[in-house]
Amino acid sequence: MSKEKIILTGDRPTGKLHVGHYVGSLRRRVELQNSGEFDKIYIMIADAQALTDNADNPAKVRNNIMEVALDYLSAGLDPEKSNLFIQSQVNELTEMSFYYMNLVTVSRLQRNPTVKSEIQMRNFEASIPVGFFTYPISQAADITAFKATTVPVGEDQMPMIEQTREIVRKFNSVYGEVLVEPDILLPGNDACKRLPGIDGKAKMSKSLGNCIYLSEEPDEIKKKVMSMYTDPDHILITDPGKLEGNTVFTYLDAFAKDEHFAEFLPDYKNLDELKEHYTRGGLGDVKVKKFLNNVLQSELAPIRERRKEFEKNIDYVYEVLKKGSEVAKNTAANTLSEIKSAMKIDYFDNDDFINEQREKFN
Ligand code: TRP
Secondary structure (H helix, E strand, C coil): CCCCCEEEEEECCCCCCEHHHHHHHHHHHHHHHHHCCCCEEEEEECHHHHHCCCCCCHHHHHHHHHHHHHHHHHHCCCCCCCEEEEHHHCCHHHHHHHHHHHHCCHHHHHCCHHHHHHHHHCCCCCCCCHHHHCHHHHHHHHHHHCCCCEEECCHHHHHHHHHHHHHHHHHHHHHCCCCCCCEEECCCCHHHHCCCCCCCCCCCCHHHCCCCECCCCHHHHHHHHHCCCCCCCCCCCCCCCCCCCCHHHHHHHHHCCHHHHHHHCCCCCCHHHHHHHHHHCCCCHHHHHHHHHHHHHHHHHHHHHHHHHHHCCHHHHHHHHHHHHHHHHHHHHHHHHHHHHHCCCCCCCCCHHHHHHHHHHC
16 A cells, blocks of 8 residues: 555534634644645645534534634645645535544543543533544544544544554454554643633634634733633732643743744743743743733734735635635545445446356346
């Protein structure tokens, strides 16, 4: 089997992307794209998956397709290098999911920790939509349809990749080697893996109102940074401060580079020096927050500016998604026909079936 290096990843279009998405995956995708190390890159807007828990709100999903596409392009994904597409337009994926369902047990799905916690968060305990319950299988279709070798995602997606790998192994052992086992590519540091909301709560989420969006305006960014949760026991500037659970420092871990110190806070060479002063005492929260604000402003300004340009050119974005979806559909169709041939349900694709039947009935 040819061993091309292929990326597939994506996001559910349920809102604009926030800085958690950015450090958790989007920034990395852009780096991987520009590294030139990958033969193919597919970035998917997972609208079908978004519908698994928004079945009664299709308008929300539809309205966020463009928002996510704009976030992708403004973050630096380049349609010349990365194929952007919409999941529902590649109907081959649903067909694959149906066959993969035969390879997964209900109890296996019930053990998926991410799905478990999502069920709790959505109060689905009493009645889980089957589509939602089985979305890890559909995610396996997303990944395997493109023979992805590498899936750059956040830590919460680990169970999906594990489920995909199991499906691949099972499929290949039952039907023959067709599918490729993907590897997960996690964000570099812990802060990027799980960027908390500005209130310090574990997850940044629209419903908790604790997000900083990628396209956030400068004054909003500043307001949010200045209101961030820090160390509640750090009352006087002279008090020693704590870093654990201190959201401002978690964000700095995710965003700050040495260049930012040279530019905005030259009294310190790097984040280690700043942390050392903070824990020793004598460094106030406001100073650290002002620095974080500068860092975020400088990181997000170019993204926001590019977004404004793309917003003026929405027909172009539409064409990118339309063409990308066609390309994705072709690729998925090729894999699907390999799958159907391995599963011996390719009756009309060649003469094997009719020849067998002639033999049998003659
Ligand atoms: N589950 C992912 C999320 O919630 C979105 C997604 C759907 C995805 N299919 C995928 C991610 C395949 C990586 C690979 O963000």
